[in-house]
Amino acid sequence: MAAENDFVKDITKKSVDFSAWYVDVIKKAELADYSPMKGMMVIRPYGYEIWELIRDQLDRMFKESGHRNAYFPLFIPESLLKKEAEHVEGFAPEVAWVTVGGGEVLEERLAVRPTSEAIICSMYSKWVKSWRDLPLLYNQWANVVRWEKVTRLFLRTTEFLWQEGHTVHATAEEAEEETLRMLATYRRLAEDYLAIPVVTGLKSDSEKFAGAVRTYAIEMLMPDGKALQAGTSHNLGQNFAKAFNIRYESKEQKLEYAWQTSWGATTRLIGALIMTHGDDSGLILPPRVAPIQAVIVPISAGNWQETVLPHAKKILNELKAAGLRVHLDDRDSYTPGWKYADWEMRGVPVRVEIGPKDIEKQQVVLVSRLDRKKSFVPWNGLAAELGSLLEHIQAELYRRAKAFHDENTRPAATYDELSEAMAGSRGLIKSGWCGGRDCEAKVKAGTAATIRVILDQPDATLGKCAVCGQKASHTVLFAKSY
Amino acid sequence: MAAENDFVKDITKKSVDFSAWYVDVIKKAELADYSPMKGMMVIRPYGYEIWELIRDQLDRMFKESGHRNAYFPLFIPESLLKKEAEHVEGFAPEVAWVTVGGGEVLEERLAVRPTSEAIICSMYSKWVKSWRDLPLLYNQWANVVRWEKVTRLFLRTTEFLWQEGHTVHATAEEAEEETLRMLATYRRLAEDYLAIPVVTGLKSDSEKFAGAVRTYAIEMLMPDGKALQAGTSHNLGQNFAKAFNIRYESKEQKLEYAWQTSWGATTRLIGALIMTHGDDSGLILPPRVAPIQAVIVPISAGNWQETVLPHAKKILNELKAAGLRVHLDDRDSYTPGWKYADWEMRGVPVRVEIGPKDIEKQQVVLVSRLDRKKSFVPWNGLAAELGSLLEHIQAELYRRAKAFHDENTRPAATYDELSEAMAGSRGLIKSGWCGGRDCEAKVKAGTAATIRVILDQPDATLGKCAVCGQKASHTVLFAKSY
Numbered sequence: 001m002a003a004e005n006d007f008v009k010d011i012t013k014k015s016v017d018f019s020a021w022y023v024d025v026i027k028k029a030e031l032a033d034y035s036p037m038k039g040m041m042v043i044r045p046y047g048y049e050i051w052e053l054i055r056d057q058l059d060r061m062f063k064e065s066g067h068r069n070a071y072f073p074l075f076i077p078e079s080l081l082k083k084e085a086e087h088v089e090g091f092a093p094e095v096a097w098v099t100v101g102g103g104e105v106l107e108e109r110l111a112v113r114p115t116s117e118a119i120i121c122s123m124y125s126k127w128v129k130s131w132r133d134l135p136l137l138y139n140q141w142a143n144v145v146r147w148e149k150v151t152r153l154f155l156r157t158t159e160f161l162w163q164e165g166h167t168v169h170a171t172a173e174e175a176e177e178e179t180l181r182m183l184a185t186y187r188r189l190a191e192d193y194l195a196i197p198v199v200t201g202l203k204s205d206s207e208k209f210a211g212a213v214r215t216y217a218i219e220m221l222m223p224d225g226k227a228l229q230a231g232t233s234h235n236l237g238q239n240f241a242k243a244f245n246i247r248y249e250s251k252e253q254k255l256e257y258a259w260q261t262s263w264g265a266t267t268r269l270i271g272a273l274i275m276t277h278g279d280d281s282g283l284i285l286p287p288r289v290a291p292i293q294a295v296i297v298p299i300s301a302g303n304w305q306e307t308v309l310p311h312a313k314k315i316l317n318e319l320k321a322a323g324l325r326v327h328l329d330d331r332d333s334y335t336p337g338w339k340y341a342d343w344e345m346r347g348v349p350v351r352v353e354i355g356p357k358d359i360e361k362q363q364v365v366l367v368s369r370l371d372r373k374k375s376f377v378p379w380n381g382l383a384a385e386l387g388s389l390l391e392h393i394q395a396e397l398y399r400r401a402k403a404f405h406d407e408n409t410r411p412a413a414t415y416d417e418l419s420e421a422m423a424g425s426r427g428l429i430k431s432g433w434c435g436g437r438d439c440e441a442k443v444k445a446g447t448a449a450t451i452r453v454i455l456d457q458p459d460a461t462l463g464k465c466a467v468c469g470q471k472a473s474h475t476v477l478f479a480k481s482y
Numbered sequence: 483m484a485a486e487n488d489f490v491k492d493i494t495k496k497s498v499d500f501s502a503w504y505v506d507v508i509k510k511a512e513l514a515d516y517s518p519m520k521g522m523m524v525i526r527p528y529g530y531e532i533w534e535l536i537r538d539q540l541d542r543m544f545k546e547s548g549h550r551n552a553y554f555p556l557f558i559p560e561s562l563l564k565k566e567a568e569h570v571e572g573f574a575p576e577v578a579w580v581t582v583g584g585g586e587v588l589e590e591r592l593a594v595r596p597t598s599e600a601i602i603c604s605m606y607s608k609w610v611k612s613w614r615d616l617p618l619l620y621n622q623w624a625n626v627v628r629w630e631k632v633t634r635l636f637l638r639t640t641e642f643l644w645q646e647g648h649t650v651h652a653t654a655e656e657a658e659e660e661t662l663r664m665l666a667t668y669r670r671l672a673e674d675y676l677a678i679p680v681v682t683g684l685k686s687d688s689e690k691f692a693g694a695v696r697t698y699a700i701e702m703l704m705p706d707g708k709a710l711q712a713g714t715s716h717n718l719g720q721n722f723a724k725a726f727n728i729r730y731e732s733k734e735q736k737l738e739y740a741w742q743t744s745w746g747a748t749t750r751l752i753g754a755l756i757m758t759h760g761d762d763s764g765l766i767l768p769p770r771v772a773p774i775q776a777v778i779v780p781i782s783a784g785n786w787q788e789t790v791l792p793h794a795k796k797i798l799n800e801l802k803a804a805g806l807r808v809h810l811d812d813r814d815s816y817t818p819g820w821k822y823a824d825w826e827m828r829g830v831p832v833r834v835e836i837g838p839k840d841i842e843k844q845q846v847v848l849v850s851r852l853d854r855k856k857s858f859v860p861w862n863g864l865a866a867e868l869g870s871l872l873e874h875i876q877a878e879l880y881r882r883a884k885a886f887h888d889e890n891t892r893p894a895a896t897y898d899e900l901s902e903a904m905a906g907s908r909g910l911i912k913s914g915w916c917g918g919r920d921c922e923a924k925v926k927a928g929t930a931a932t933i934r935v936i937l938d939q940p941d942a943t944l945g946k947c948a949v950c951g952q953k954a955s956h957t958v959l960f961a962k963s964y
């Protein structure tokens with residue numbers, strides 16, 4: 001097993017240097033790479049396959065709730081971006097501007113979309129005429145650009161891939177319902193597929209989307225004690241409808257401004273997956289979003305290509321036919337030990353070993369990526385057994401992450417306690433908040449922590465603002481964030 | 483049926499004004515719309531659903547032949563684009579340049595990708611090291627921008643969606659094989675799914691991709707006698723490998739430049755679909771790429787919501803369970819006649835009518851979009867019958883298009899004959915060509931026709947160049963093109 005040891009040496013241990021481990025794993029597992037275009041990453045096939053699985057699942061959920069995909073232009077004329085004042089103020093500093101096209105300097109600068117409210121609302125003002133046209137439930141899968149000074153693979157890049165939903169409704173109530181429905185969709189994706197627990201809630205005014213009335217988010221707690229905003233859902237009220245003149249004729253034949261929402265999730269989710277589940281040996285992928293759920297490694301002794309390989313191929317086909325994503329590693333140039341370490345590093349949830357002895361016994365050895373625990377499973381009924389093991393791994397990954405999340409969600413009644421937590425192991429720190437911008441700003445300046453969400457359920461034991469000691473109007477979670 | 487007549491009035495007849503019909507159908511069927519961003523279109527949900535079907539089918543074919551998806555940056559630094567001389571010369575005039583980002587003027591301009599060879603090859607030079615890394619078979623689904631002076635919905639837009647495959651091989655032979663394999667994939671997509679016959683062949687030097695050694699294309703003949711280039715496959719030879727230093731160590735431990743291909747198809751295919759199959763009543767979609775393959779229209783007489791609708795819903799669920807894409811139009815605010823015309827205009831291949839009499843007889847009426855021919859089909863076995871009718875429609879659309887294609891592929895032995903054809907009904911005009919640039923240029927200047935493809939099989943009856951009368955080295959197809 002010298003090869004295995006060699007292998008693991010290439011990756012910084014997660015327990016030693018979390019940030020270095022994160023980059024090492026991404027590069028070694030070939031999920032992504034830096035590109036010559038500063039701040040923009042390349043998503044390599046293994047990373048992109050994870051994105052395809054996330055995207056397809058989210059897309060199914062959107063379609064089940066009546067949403068349809070469309071595609072809007074990449075460029076947004078500056079005058080259009082300026083129509084909603086808060087919106088342009090929030091996004092202008094991050095915009096990449098096209099100023100030359102077809103060899104000529106353009107009369108008007110074009111923003112490379114940082115988000116698409118402006119261009120989409122300009123179309124909605126044409127398309128929405130009557131209450132019969134509502135609700136209008138559209139989504140777009142696209143790339144967006146936001147100029148970033150400091151970037152990190154998957155977590156913060158100048159270009160990223162995302163989906164952005166943009167809906168139009170007849171009433172304020174329906175818009176709020178939609179905002180919360182999509183927030184719940186993100187929660188379901190995170191918890192049931194990515195195996196990452198989330199906390200949901202409202203953003204404070206200083207953290208909300210530029211142009212929104214209310215922003216909700218799902219927040220995840222990473223192993224280094226920092227929070228990751230992993231999806232946002234905005235109730236836009238009538239802000240954009242008024243700026244872009246989106247009006248409909250009601251059943252009572254009155255012309256009314258419409259109510260809108262927008263919501264998005266990005267390739268950042270892949271970063272969350274990596275950080276949450278990986279260990280010192282590399283990546284661990286939850287089976288539901290693993291491009292390869294099980295890898296078959298034949299024991300390559302003697303004339304294995306005649307003896308073992310045919311059985312391995314038969315098992316591959318059976319497992320594939322059962323709908324499992326299985327890969328057979330039949331490379332001759334690597335030892336089984338090297339392959340074990342390589343696929344562990346790539347986070348494949350289950351390894352299927354098969355050698356001459358197993359063939360005699362008509363069995364295989366299943367090895368879980370979680371703990372290397374082995375089980376000997378007969379060929380007969382293998383797909384069902386493997387399916388159960390995958391479900392077990394999926395559940396166990398969630399359970400582990402949930403335990404960490406809960407252990408590291410702690411109260412702080414005073415500024416000192418809050419400050420101490422942020423200087424130590426961090427986590428999601430629950431505090432009372434008076435609702436004042438000054439108190440929020442003081443925490444940020446002093447501890448670098450921000451309000452991640454305002455909780456739905458106030459905590460009666462945190463009745464006073466941790467900063468000013470006045471009566472708390474909200475219970476919030478403070479954290480340092482990505 | 484007054485409603486139906488009203489309806490059809492909104493669309494110019496295809497037989498009267500083809501260009502006006504094309505735009506009318508796209509706008510009325512809500513496939514796409516013009517946007518405030520000049521030259522860039524919005525793809526509306528019904529149009530995007532067609533794209534999803536085309537994309538998913540092509541993606542399946544790519545994956546079956548061992549290709550994997552990845553994602554590369556949208557922006558390409560100018561210095562990188564300049565590395566391959568022919569390439570930059572070909573694309574620079576069409577580039578949109580980002581010059582400002584994050585509030586500052588950039589030191590180097592960034593091209594919004596017009597195609598991704600430059601950025602992808604810069605990564606391949608890092609990733610390709612050994613013969614073991616080859617072949618490298620990657621594809622990307624992305625948006626690209628090419629500045630266009632004159633645009634047309636779907637056919638030529640400043641931004642479009644496409645896939646671009648980029649592969650690396652150890653030998654010239656393998657690269658050529660791949661180039662032809664992907665050309666054949668495009669042919670299969672066009673003929674078996676879009677029901678559009680194509681002719682394939684090599685491009686002349688003046689029409690080939692900037693930086694390629696050889697470009698092959700699939701060309702379609704549109705009803706107005708103009709050709710549409712609908713997919714291209716390039717053998718890049720070692721041009722980019724040399725410019726970007728993509729080298730691998732061979733089995734013999736020698737450092738060799740790699741061989742490459744690239745190939746692409748775009749949202750333009752939707753334009754081809756619309757033009758080829760539609761008629762005076764609107765769109766006709768081939769069932770394999772129709773978002774709605776059959777629409778159920780209940781006859782809304784009396785208390786139809788209690789009597790007819792429950793049966794319609796049952797049939798909907800049965801047909802959906804059989805894997806068919808079926809929609810039930812249960813709107814109360816429109817008459818059946820209005821709905822018939824509306825869904826015909828939207829190109830749904832089959833209408834399923836059901837009324838009180840049909841319920842008595844436990845049957846439905848199937849109406850084909852091709853010729854409005856009715857068939858009375860019992861509920862029992864309906865899914866299979868509908869499936870057969872859809873297959874029939876798919877085949878018949880191809881047969882019609884093929885007949886037109888063949889009828890309008892005609893020989894011209896002399897320049898006068900060629901010129902006459904172009905002044906008349908146009909079409910694909912088969913001629914001998916000496917291989918000279920001057921003769922090619924003379925045809926273009928005099929008739930606006932260009933060489934669409936050089937045919938694999940020379941036609942012995944066209945032994946002389948139609949322009950200069952010298953010995954023909956090739957048989958080519960001339961046409962005016964989109």
